[in-house]
Amino acid sequence: MNILKKIAGKVLYAISKLISGILDVFIKIVETIVNIIGNVAKGFIAFIGMGGCLLLLMLSGPLGLVILMNPLILLIILFFVIFPLLGTKFVSYLKYVKYIITEFLFDRARYLIDGISYQFESFQEYKDKYKKMEEERKRREEQRRWNEQQREWEERFRQWAEYQRQNSRYSDYQWQNQNTNYGNQHSYVNPAIEFKNKYEESCDLLDVPYDADKYQIKLAYRKKAKEYHPDLNKSEGATEMFQKINNAYEFLNDSNIERYKGII
Known part of the structure; x- marks a missing residue:
């Protein structure tokens, strides 16, 4: 047997x-x-x-x-x-x-x-496991994007601080000659301006005040995500709006909340 x-x-x-x-x-x-x-x-x-x-x-x-x-x-x-x-x-x-x-x-x-x-004993349990795996994959992808985003902002603020430090020692002409690549890419624009605009746009998207704490942001995100979730909202543009809401929530993380407070 x-x-x-x-x-x-x-x-x-x-x-x-x-x-x-x-x-x-x-x-x-x-x-x-x-x-x-x-x-x-x-x-x-x-x-x-x-x-x-x-x-x-x-x-x-x-x-x-x-x-x-x-x-x-x-x-x-x-x-x-x-x-x-x-x-x-x-x-x-x-x-x-x-x-x-x-x-x-x-x-x-x-x-x-x-x-x-x-x-597992049934197909349904395999289906549930697959859905959990997909949720975990999406969570890891969101975390990867968040890490990349944070590294990018950290690098831009670091470069700006370096520019400010060097500019206090050299003339604008000397600094430009020594750092032409940086000047061509960023044109000496303070990244805080773009960061502040993006932060406030993200707050506007979630309908929260600019001084909202992480709990207010999380509550607003859940409400908005439920409203525009593609499984619940079949209207045109709902999927795109849902992605924008997720991106805004990712951006309004603890680190960026503190950075925004330091800028304003």
């Missing part, structure tokens, strides 16, 4: 590997197609922005009316607009399906081969 269980387990394991491989290839193909179409759409938008006004002028005339009345052309335009959006969600869904199916089968195979207990 144990031999039969091991054989069944190895067969199931092989099937799981095959399914995993097929889904990996399919996901990669779909992801590549989505990226290509998305890049083509971005390139077309960039073309219009840089010099495609003539094309828009043509499309606004009789010729444009004839072209846009063509169902095939309309279908192509809609395809390039909608497919990148839906394609990205479809790729995410495929990764989700691949995880719960293969993990479920691998667990059953390990049980048959080595007698190792299942990690």
Whole structure:
């Protein structure tokens, strides 16, 4: 009986590997197609922005009316607009399906081969684990972006302080000759000005006063995030607004609250 269980387990394991491989290839193909179409759409938008006004002028005339009345052309335009959006969600869904199916089968195979207990008893538990993993991945990504943002601000304030220190010892002409790269990049603009503007814009986005503490900011963020969460708000622009709210909340962290207090 144990031999039969091991054989069944190895067969199931092989099937799981095959399914995993097929889904990996399919996901990669779909992801590549989505990226290509998305890049083509971005390139077309960039073309219009840089010099495609003539094309828009043509499309606004009789010729444009004839072209846009063509169902095939309309279908192509809609395809390039909608497919990148839906394609990205479809790729995410495929990764989700691949995880719960293969993990479920691998667990059953390990049980048959080595007698190792299942990690979870039902598909739903695997789904819950995947969602938690995705939440953790997003949290780590947000933390990475926050760290990069903080390092960037720290470096800009450090460079400004260095400029101020050196400027007190040398003339503007001497400082510019010795630090041309810095001068070209920042034009001697105090980063505190941009920081203050961004901080206050973030506060305005969350509808909190500029002197709000972290608890007020957190409460306002939860309210705004719930209002514009894509799962709850299906209106146009809700997803973009939700991202802006997240970015504002990331920026209004403890370190930046203290930095803002020191600036004003």
